[in-house]
Amino acid sequence: MLRMAVCDKEEETCSLIKALAEESIGCKVWTFHSDTELLESKEKYDILLLDIGNGEPTGIETARKIRRCYDPILIFIAEGKKHVLDVFDVEAFHYLLKPIDEEKLKEVLKRAENHCKLQKEKEPLIIRVNGENCYVPKEEILYAENYARKVILHLGERQIAYYAKMGELEEQLGESFFRVHRGYLVNLRAVRSYHTAGVVLKNGEEILMAKSKFQKFEEVYMDFLRNSD
Structure with missing residues (x-):
């Protein structure tokens, strides 16, 4: 079973993504409300949804730290397109805008699931x-x-x-x-x-x-x- 983490300061966003992920791809989901909390968990996930945010650290800075340890599929969540080019620096899989479009989220999660499966098959x-x-x-x-x-x-x-x-x-x-x-x-x-x-x-x-x-x-x-x- 795939492991997924959602990190967003909004409880409503975390709950929505968790429910849709469990329904659409049947993965196990953990939720966090700050990047610090996520980093302190020291767990590894196959798929990671990160709110870009404006706090310290930002979602992109958090992604850089995670990339130094392992390579999950990174999907960013943002309230606008301001950072859409920045996410290429951390090899983002997708960029989702708030409010979350449920059908779009399901589509992206399904593609992420397929990508994970292909990657796992290539691993010895x-x-x-x-x-x-x-x-x-x-x-x-x-x-x-x-x-x-x-x-x-x-x-x-x-x-x-x-x-x-x-x-x-x-x-x-x-x-x-x-x-x-x-x-x-x-x-x-x-x-x-x-x-x-x-x-x-x-x-x-x-x-x-x-x-x-x-x-x-x-x-x-x-x-x-x-x-x-």
């Missing part, structure tokens, strides 16, 4: 193998298999086994992977065909699919194909 999977960190490109994983207390990643001609929980891996890999069976997690990009009892991968391997998963798999896979480049 970081796992611990034999006491060392191992970086695995997600696109190379054909499927993951649950075996005893281990997870086995199948990457074409090689395999990587390590101690992990399948549920945690499912969350790390994101929406381009689907849990076709409690013991198997399949990369949708690697699917060649499917039927009610299994998924056939592009390398010819066939993965067992639970009967209860078929309908949901078909819905997710069709949606994946429609939204793929």
Whole structure:
């Protein structure tokens, strides 16, 4: 689930954005009423909506501090267009004017959500193998298999086994992977065909699919194909 923070001195604005975000993209939302309060939280968020404001620090100054620590999607909120050019310095994703247009906000949040998902898919999977960190490109994983207390990643001609929980891996890999069976997690990009009892991968391997998963798999896979480049 995506993490989002809203920082605006107006309680009404925070409440509106929080409600619309939870409804439209289903993310977890934190609200703050000052930039200082946000910075002191020391948490990291996927999406950050900041009121530009005129206080100390300003929203842009706060954004610069945050950029030095991590790279969230930054969406600015302002009462006018005075700072619209300034936000390019901190690589803003969008600039929203008050009063908030609800439909416009939903549209921007949906685009931000899609951008986050694409970015997360590009990030390598970081796992611990034999006491060392191992970086695995997600696109190379054909499927993951649950075996005893281990997870086995199948990457074409090689395999990587390590101690992990399948549920945690499912969350790390994101929406381009689907849990076709409690013991198997399949990369949708690697699917060649499917039927009610299994998924056939592009390398010819066939993965067992639970009967209860078929309908949901078909819905997710069709949606994946429609939204793929």
